[in-house]
Amino acid sequence: AQSVTQPDIHITVSEGASLELRCNYSYGATPYLFWYVQSPGQGLQLLLKYFSGDTLVQGIKGFEAEFKRSQSSFNLRKPSVHWSDAAEYFCAVGAVQAGTALIFGKGTTLSVSS
């Protein structure tokens, strides 16, 4: 069965420091991969997606992610974190066999310290 693992439940980063959020997936075929962000009391906003092609994908708000098939990973990165980036981040995989629904990881909460 398809699954997504986000190993870090909570990460604290200093403002201006770089960020990497980890995501590992388990899926038999070529995955469709997504990162979403959820601010407190808000819905989920799509940051970026990977369907095929270039394994380094750029998203909104200065985020990027790299797909590594050999490691079954899709880690999210940002070179310099801003206080407004504090939120919960979800990695998800699209599963055609599940009717194209998204399977989400448990999420990583990002705190930004000044």
Next chain:
Amino acid sequence: DSGVTQTPKHLITATGQRVTLRCSPRSGDLSVYWYQQSLDQGLQFLIQYYNGEERAKGNILERFSAQQFPDLHSELNLSSLELGDSALYFCASSSPSGASSVAEQYFGPGTRLTVT
């Protein structure tokens, strides 16, 4: 603003009751998905509709049902509510190239259901 709207924003009801959550997808999106977000289970897929037809079911309880209407809005009906049904319910919509294609999903703001 994702373009997906959900009503109501908050809902407080008692155990045993029935509620209906409503979702309007982005203009032109044919697929609607319902997800439940709770602290212990995380984000769980419930059910998907594509152009009025049920396409897939996830971890949806028999007490829950949904439908998508000709104007593509969708409703999620929750009955015989239990305390454990308290959660945030999200609707998402997408515009896949076909009924079996994966596409990015756009999420509404959610309905927070509290069962007392």
